[in-house]
Amino acid sequence: MITQPLFIYNTLTRKKEEFKPINAPFVGFYVCGPTLYSDVHIGNCRTFTSFDIMFRYLLHLGYKVRYVRNITDVGHLEDEVAGEGEDRIGKQARIKQLEPMEIVQRYSFGFREVMALLNTLPPSIEPTASGHIIEQIEMTQRIIDNGLAYVEDGNVYFDVEKFAKTNNYGVISGRSLEDQLDNTRELDGQQEKKGRLDFALWKKAKPEHIMRWNSPWGEGFPGWHIECSAMSTKYLGEQFDIHGGGMDLIPTHHTNEIAQSVGCCGKTPVNYWVHTNMLTLNGQKMSRSLGNVFLPVELFTGKKLADNSPSATPSQAVLEGKHPLFEKAFSPMAVRFFMMQTHYRSTLDFSNEALQASEKGYERLMEAYKTLLGLTAGANFGEAIDIKALQQKCYDAMNDDFNTSVLIANLFEAVRIINSCNDKKTNLSQSDIDLLKLIFDNFVFDIMGLKREEENNKANAVLDKVMDLVLEMRTKAKADKNFTQSDLIRDKLVEAGVTIKDGKEGTSWKL
Secondary structure, eight states: OOOSOOEEEETTTTEEEEOOOTBTTEEEEEEOOOBOSSOOOHHHHHHHHHHHHHHHHHHHTTOEEEEEEOBBOSOOEEETTTTEEEEHHHHHHHHHTOOHHHHHHHHHHHHHHHHHHTTOOOOSBOOBSGGGHHHHHHHHHHHHHTTSEEEETTEEEEOHHHHHTTSOTTTTTTOOHHHHHHTOOOOTTOTTOSSTTOEEEEEEOOTTOSOOBOOTTOSEEEOHHHHHHHHHHHHHOSSEEEEEEEGGGIIIIIHHHHHHHHHHHSSOOEEEEEEEOOEEETTEEOOTTTTOOOOGGGTBBSSOOOTTOTTOOTTOOSOBOOOTTOSSOBOHHHHHHHHHTSOTTSOEEEOHHHHHHHHHHHHHHHHHHHHHHTOOOOSSOSEEOOHHHHHHHHHHHHHBTSOHHHHHHHHHHHHHHHHHHHTTOEEOOHHHHHHHHHHIIIIIIIISOOOOHHHHHHHHHHHHHHHHHHHHHHHHHHHTTOHHHHHHHHHHHHHTTOEEEEETTEEEEEO
16 A cells, blocks of 8 residues: 655656646656667666666556557667768678668667666566657658648658747756757758757658668658657546656657657656666766776676677686776666665766775675674664664655665665664564564665675575586596486586586587
8 A cells, every 4th residue: 555655756847746646546656767779888787777666666566557668770860960971880790791670679688687687577568669660650740730740742740939939948857948958969961851959750761771661751761759748648648647758868759759749749758767876987977988887797796698699709618897987887686776876866976996895885785784684683782773763764765755865875774774673783573673674675675776795796606516526427427428327417417407518619508
């Protein structure tokens, strides 16, 4: 039962507002997903981890959440502001001489694997832009019918200045139409546009363009912005509760998304717009030109990657993150914990010192839970602690715009209490101990999504040794020409879900 009031910072109104779903207990939640033309970078990880925590907390409160996170596999051009240039995925397909969907498949696998390493829950629906061409064409036609888009030589453009006569085009960015016009450069080759701010709903495909579909306006492909309006409307309705994305999407993508949704349906599409802040590295903005952008696999250590991952080689047994900017690699859970130490609307700065401190904090939290599992109520000694008040503080933190940084501070107060009780300086009843266990289960593992990695690593280490022994026995059986025995070992392993492969360098295995 939902009893706690939750407040969310709404970019649309620039203030915290009490969360009131349109149709409680159901919640519609849409997040702009990745454009899969390359490996997912650490900035993507921060964004999707932040929304994973929101998803988890809404579920914890008892809401029935439909979480939709799209995959952009067409229409995202190199110049995303002007809507010009080559399609990012099409370009990679041309360079690598592959089909565009091969590029998407390759990086989709890597994206989902990295998200799994960070223990993010999968969305309820993960639609692709290419799988919803019909919906995008239909929405574009409705906007034309409403008089807010026009066709020029096979291109369909949204008429921003006409829309702005009766609507606030800059409602989410806070920028006036005049300010946006003053800061928009004249672009060559766009004489067919009526206004400089007009954006493409549908683009005519040039002869060299790989991805193209038939439409009422000729062969072409959808614009970048229309996909999110079409897919969110299809799965969440013309009006839904929460829409999320990175702050970099506000000025163009989300501004245009609101305009075209209103232009199509005549109503404001979303009640709460939520945006995550950017990443920096040692206080400096991350950018490819500065050479300070890095991938998760360059930071993570621990779990084995699948052999067919785009981020691994078949011989790679474990992740061994190596990057010249970091002194060592870190476990995915230590990185996830690090991301939560800063509020999602604040800049998150990566540095060796910050990651190492976070790693120690994560280990301290896990060690405290291990200690908690061994605690028993004892004699009446030391100070009495109000654990229920501590539990309420944890809820208060999350109800204050998902404030994980304050939540963590409260959890470390729980760590202090656990250690004090273990040292027989604090008095805890069995009900107190049980409530502390519930706090850890709810907030550390369920809502924050952390895992006890040391146990997994220990189990993996034991499994590795067992498999080494089994494969050694099979190798000896083959050397002794006892093929019946070696085949039996192989067959039993296969039955157990273990695949083994004999090669020049010996025998390898995987689950």
